[in-house]
Amino acid sequence: MEKTWATSSAAGLDLHLDRAGTRVRADLERALREAVGTGRLAAGSRLPSSRALAADLGIARNTVAEAYAQLVAEGWLTARQGSGTRVRERPSGGGQAPGGRASSAGAGLPARAGAAPAADRAPQVDSRFDLRAGVPDLAAFPRPQWLAAARKATAAAPHRLLGYGDPRGCAELRDALAGYLARSRDVRTSPEQVIVCAGFTHALTALTQILIGDGSTAVAVEGYGHAEHRAVIERAGLTAEPLPLDERGARVDALTGSPARGVLLTPAHQFPTGVPLAADRRSAVVRWAAETGATVIEDDYDGEFRYDRQPLGALQALGPDTVVYAGTASKSLAPGLRLGWLAVPNRLLERLLAVPALADQRVDVLHQLTLAEFLTSGRYDRQVRSRRIAYRRRRDVLVAMLHREAPAVTVSGISAGLHALVRLPPGVDERTVVQAAGRVGVAVDGLATFAAGATGVAGGAGSSGAAGRAGDLGAALVVGYARPSDHAFTAAIARLCAVLRRALGSG
Numbered sequence: 001m002e003k004t005w006a007t008s009s010a011a012g013l014d015l016h017l018d019r020a021g022t023r024v025r026a027d028l029e030r031a032l033r034e035a036v037g038t039g040r041l042a043a044g045s046r047l048p049s050s051r052a053l054a055a056d057l058g059i060a061r062n063t064v065a066e067a068y069a070q071l072v073a074e075g076w077l078t079a080r081q082g083s084g085t086r087v088r089e090r091p092s093g094g095g096q097a098p099g100g101r102a103s104s105a106g107a108g109l110p111a112r113a114g115a116a117p118a119a120d121r122a123p124q125v126d127s128r129f130d131l132r133a134g135v136p137d138l139a140a141f142p143r144p145q146w147l148a149a150a151r152k153a154t155a156a157a158p159h160r161l162l163g164y165g166d167p168r169g170c171a172e173l174r175d176a177l178a179g180y181l182a183r184s185r186d187v188r189t190s191p192e193q194v195i196v197c198a199g200f201t202h203a204l205t206a207l208t209q210i211l212i213g214d215g216s217t218a219v220a221v222e223g224y225g226h227a228e229h230r231a232v233i234e235r236a237g238l239t240a241e242p243l244p245l246d247e248r249g250a251r252v253d254a255l256t257g258s259p260a261r262g263v264l265l266t267p268a269h270q271f272p273t274g275v276p277l278a279a280d281r282r283s284a285v286v287r288w289a290a291e292t293g294a295t296v297i298e299d300d301y302d303g304e305f306r307y308d309r310q311p312l313g314a315l316q317a318l319g320p321d322t323v324v325y326a327g328t329a330s331k332s333l334a335p336g337l338r339l340g341w342l343a344v345p346n347r348l349l350e351r352l353l354a355v356p357a358l359a360d361q362r363v364d365v366l367h368q369l370t371l372a373e374f375l376t377s378g379r380y381d382r383q384v385r386s387r388r389i390a391y392r393r394r395r396d397v398l399v400a401m402l403h404r405e406a407p408a409v410t411v412s413g414i415s416a417g418l419h420a421l422v423r424l425p426p427g428v429d430e431r432t433v434v435q436a437a438g439r440v441g442v443a444v445d446g447l448a449t450f451a452a453g454a455t456g457v458a459g460g461a462g463s464s465g466a467a468g469r470a471g472d473l474g475a476a477l478v479v480g481y482a483r484p485s486d487h488a489f490t491a492a493i494a495r496l497c498a499v500l501r502r503a504l505g506s507g
Contacts, residue, residue, distance in 0.1 A: 028067045036087050046131055047077070047085045072128050075439060128441035129492035130236055133272060133419035133480035134226075140387060141334045146370065153369035155497035161365055167353050169196025169341075173368040176375035177341050181327070184381075186313030188320045189343035192290050195352065196363050198338040200299055201232060203326050206358035207262070208236035214293070216261035219247045219362055224450045224473065225271055229264065229299075242452035245270065245473065249277035252285040261294045267304035267315045272450050273479040274421050275400050276312055276412020295348070296323040302331045304384050307392040308415040321345045329371065331418060331482075332384050339363060339371055391418060394481040398493055405497035408504050418482040421447065423474065428503055430475035435497060437499045442492060447476040 035041040047053070050068060079085045133451060139493060146159040161170055166173060174191040181187035181194075197203045218239040221230055230240040241260055244251040249270055255263060263285065267277035268405050278287075289296050298315045305310065316325040320343075328340035344352055352358060359434045376381045399411050410423045424430060430446040437444050478497075484492045 001493050002499070007338075014287060025063045025229060026065050028059075028063065029059075029070055030070055034065065034167060041087050043087050043089045045163060047087070049084065053159065053170055062182075069128060072441065075441075079485040082203040083438075105170055110498045129443065129488060129495060130483045131437075131442060131444040131479050131496065132480070132483065133445065133478050135335065136331050136333075136387065136418060136482045137344050137390070137485070138334055138483075139485055140390065142379070142383055145383070146333075146374070149373040149377065149379060150366065153373040154366060155368055157366075161369065165362075167362070168192075168194065169360050169363065170365055170368045170372070176372045178343075178382070181325070181341075181343060183313075183382055185300065185325075185327070186317045187343050189325070192450065193344050193346065193349060195342040195344055195349075195358070196368055197340045197358065198341060198361055198363050199330065199335070199340040200301065201228060201329055201360070202338075202361060203340060203342050204229060204232050204264070204297070206217070206352060206355040207295070208233055208245060209355045210348060211238065211262040211295065212236065212260050212352065214295070216259070216294075218258065218260040220258060220260040220263040221254055221452060222265060222270060222449065223271060225264075225266065225452070227450065233264075240452065245273055245275075247275055249275050249281055250285075252277075252281045252288065252429050255285070262295065262297060263289075264299060265315070266298045266299045266301060268300055268312050269306075269414065269417045271301065271417075272419065272421060272447060273473065274417065274419070276414060277315070282315055282318055286315070286322055289319060289322035294322070295345075298323050298325045300325060300327045301326070302417040305388055305418065306331060306414070306416045307388065307395065311416075316343060321347065324348065327394040332380070332387060337367060337371075339367060339487045391482060395420060396490060397490065398479065398481050401490075401493050401497055402500075405494075406411050406500035406504060409500060419478055419480045422479050424476055425504065426474075428475060428484050430477070433477065433499060434489070436503065437496055440495050440499060442495050442499065444480075444496065445478045447473060447478055450478065 018062065032041075041047075047068070048056065049337050050061050050064040054064045057064075068077060068079065072079050072085070075088060077085055078088045118129065161172075161251065172194055174194040177194050177196075178189055178191045181189065194201075197206075208219070216238065218241045219233045220241045220243050221233070223242040223245045233240045241258060243263075250265060252263070265277060265285070267274060267282060285296055288294065297316065300314055303311055303314065308313065314323075315327055316323040322345065325343040326340065328335075329337055330340075333339070342352075371380075372381075392415070395415060402409055403412060404421065406424050412421050412423055424433065430448060434444060434446045479496070481489070481493075
């Protein structure tokens with residue numbers, strides 16, 4: 001067959017393809033790799049859109065889109081909505097470009113520990129399949145229902161609500177939240193004790209000032225958890241003291257004799273180990289707070305998402321006078337709304353409202369009114385039920401595929417939340433698995449990343465000292481199953497399973 005050459009010099013690509021051949025996409029991928037590898041396409045260069053390059057070459061747009069997606073997965077390119085497709089920035093220090101195809105999951109595991117190429121250290125945020133924990137499926141945000149609620153709430157809002165208003169938040173939302181929290185999470189509070197805030201970090205920043213005022217020099221935290229929460233505590237001038245963790249949650253007995261006058265817990269579903277705080281430890285931490293005048297901060301970040309039974313009630317119900325309950329709409333709706341809430345003991349209410357960090361950053365009143373309408377109309381409950389069903393299905397798929405494809409690993413923790421802890425067998429290096437996953441386009445975090453005092457990059461192991469202070473829980477992956485779109489989820493888990501098979505020597 002006579003060859004029909006297609007040529008493009010767009011963005012310096014200088015491509016020559018046989019568009020009548022059967023390997024147009026493979027040839028395009030090869031040409032793009034060569035252009036990046038030789039430096040003709042410099043790091044950060046923006047590539048033509050798939051539509052523009054397809055028109056220039058006279059080939060199908062899908063062919064270009066698929067070639068771009070493959071090279072993103074291999075680590076040659078990055079793709080972000082709004083900024084197009086670009087050549088991935090290379091780490092400093094003369095690191096080489098990604099090598100080989102790495103088009104099938106598991107390809108590219110380093111030949112030996114410690115010999116990972118520089119590309120492994122590239123940030124994972126541009127990976128094609130994002131299995132990091134902490135963010136819901138943003139495509140599931142109920143846009144039509146939210147818009148309808150916003151229109152209704154805005155039309156009905158009296159003029160007075162458009163003023164500066166109550167520092168606790170608008171009364172309509174506080175009323176709705178008090179009712180919802182009572183029936184769904186067993187929180188014992190009143191609308192007067194509810195404060196609307198711009199998410200948990202915003203609330204924690206304010207609460208650290210209260211603890212300093214109480215004479216505390218430290219806040220006890222779970223030995224594994226969100227690094228940004230520990231950073232908030234330490235920026236306030238307090239020490240974040242890690243509590244050891246085991247299969248029953250935080251070892252709250254370690255609070256005895258501690259200088260901490262506050263403790264931060266995720267009792268319904270510990271992040272990231274996935275275990276609930278045992279009943280006797282719940283009672284013990286409330287008793288400790290009452291006896292010492294301390295404050296318990298309950299981060300109920302995904303307490304609504306329990307799949308095997310009814311969700312555990314909030315810890316706050318055991319000590320309404322000692323526990324500050326914190327929740328947000330980040331997992332049920334979207335983190336970008338910046339909608340959170342506190343149920344605050346009366347003894348702390350006035351002091352907390354006077355903290356500048358809280359008083360000076362108020363939540364948009366129209367968002368507040370829309371959420372109030374969402375709650376009172378039943379739309380919020382329907383959204384939570386819908387996501388609970390969807391995330392349970394995803395977790396079931398994850399567990400089933402791991403059991404079938406990588407039976408040597410185990411999933412621990414309760415059936416709840418938006419992530420699972422996947423424990424690796426002894427002798428399997430956590431960092432190596434995380435890096436191998438990154439090379440095939442799968443972003444996932446290692447458990448050591450979340451250890452108090454961890455110094456590794458995201459996805460890397462922390463220092464041995466950090467593991468010792470946090471209580472070493474062994475090697476594991478923290479696999480989030482909420483971020484990928486429905487059509488990409490199974491493919492993402494399949495790639496992860498293939499990486500695990502290679503790491504375990506079974507594939």
